[in-house]
Amino acid sequence: MQRSLVLSTNAFRPLIEVARQAEAAGFHRLWTTESTPRDALVRAVTLGLHTERIKVATGISYAFTRAPLAMAAAAADAHIATGGRFSLGLGAGTKGMRTRRYGIHDFDHPGPRLADYVRLLRAAWSAESGLSYNGPFYQASVPTPLVSGELQELPPLEVFGSGVNRRMLQDSAASCDGVALHPLVSYLPYLDRVARPALGEKTQIAAWRVTSVHEDAGEARELARRNLAFYFTTPSYAPVVEGGRWAKTVTTIRDTFRAEPTLSWQELAAHVPDEMVEDFCLTGTPADIDQRARELENDLAERGVHELVFQIAGIGLAADEFVDACRRLLDALAPGGARA
Template sequence: MTTRGITVLAGSLAETVDITTAAEAAGFDAAWSGEFLNRSAVVSVAAMAAATRHIGVGTAIAYAVGRSPLVLANDARFLDELSEGRLTLGLGTGTRGMMVGWHGVKDPDGPASRLEELIPLLRRLWRLHEEPVVHEGRFYSCNITPTADIEPPLRPEIPIFTAGVNPRMIEVAGRVADGLVCHPTLTDRYLADVARPAVDRGARKTGRDPGAVKLKGVIITSIHDDPAQARREAAAQIAFYVAPKAYGPVMEASGFGEEAATIQTAFRAKDHDAMVAAVSDRMLDEMAAAGPLDEVRQRVAALEKRYDHAALYSPSFTMSAERVRENTMNIIEAFSR
């Protein structure tokens, strides 16, 4: 059975906590927070964990770049302690432009290899109480000998999920992670033709069971009595994600290359209306659940079958903060248990 969560990627820290406590009261299995130019996943999840007692909490995603391995390991260690073992650490690198422009990464090549080096290193750092950690790799260097007794972490194995869109990044989950954070624009076709085979390839290369790698999906969800408004909100979020050129091949593999090209042209022209208009009905229905309440419930039930865990997520691109909050609370109420 697919477990269900809520994803928060917009709003203040206080709103994030309010949404998480509401989701816990409604019986959701997990609440997730990502980060962006103006948002910290680590601080958000700390606040979410402190305000709740039962619901799982996770970063989806925290940037794996811009933090040293030791800082990231300790962030996760204490988030897991604060949540009493409820943390899932979701990691990603962002785009090449984000790595360079936002995080000051001097060598943005090989983001998949970077994660494959980082994740085993994090697991070693969680066992620093057992032995020193000496590591010299392509991306990271550590030479850490404890100078005092170090207590073991609450859990020696914190679940780690990695985000991936292109096949090589998806392979990372198969090689070294516990799960894959699937992109909101994933389709049945892309899952069958690209994502699952990539997870399988990665797992085989490191002698792991592909079936042990969990799939976490993010379902764009918009509930409104006016179907046109709900669909426009969801289409705007899809267009936002598809706008970078890097997503052209992904959309082509899903059968939406023509729509993606039109969206990207409109994005370069800063024409938001044209971006939204370029999202076809078929594309929207493959990637989102949007419309009146009953229709959304049916669509979510169909889409979440793809995943081991499905996190519902309000669109926010071109929407007011008030409408994002309203929609998020409507989602929680609609899917309460």
């Protein structure tokens, strides 16, 4: 199984050295994240230009912030700039994010819409004599060729979809080359019950896992605990635990946050027991984390996952702390025992 790293932080320039270290350590891919203060595409290209071999991908870029043809052009340029090492990870975000943060209210039916979006991307990348596209959500008419000779000389530009609920996962699997699984979706009971049946048998699957490496095992769990508290304040993630052992815990987290929204993530994390951290996250000391990762890889491989993506437990970490956490992870989890 391939090992990759996702860089989920607002810090930017320090990630260049992290990327170089990940490449030297033999990691498969770097995934860049997007939020209101950061752009995943710009970050992926930047890291790709400062490395030579490691793959780069957006994990994820928001489809709703970019018109499909604008995204097609940006992704094509990213693939060319990185010498064919780029993959485009796309997502719809949550409804609350789309409306409250970005003021976008017309990204309805996100699963079918995202699938139509991807079909238009592919049409644009192969439009040798102009483009005429008429889908259920998007239309485009361009009389001139859109094909780039430089793009055609490279390996195909892969698209990864994403999602949490069954319909989003099904639409992503049907329209994309692969699916990037949110760390909550890679929770094994939910993966078995909902995600894996929705994805089919031919889909490439990259599974995120919140990961924390620290000399103090208790501190490693504490850092991961904050990430779970952060995620489960979002109502749309509740179905991941519906009917399971953590449903009441998630309700408590959400109700507590609603009643006291000024609580810190550390305070809210007090509601997350160690057993829940073990179920959702990968934590440990430098001495034992690799063995834990191998056990997880075995579990995921049995479910058709081909890439394990380590996500630093970064909630509440300053930029220098995040970089230190990356270095601990890279040293402890380098593929094949390599060391940066």
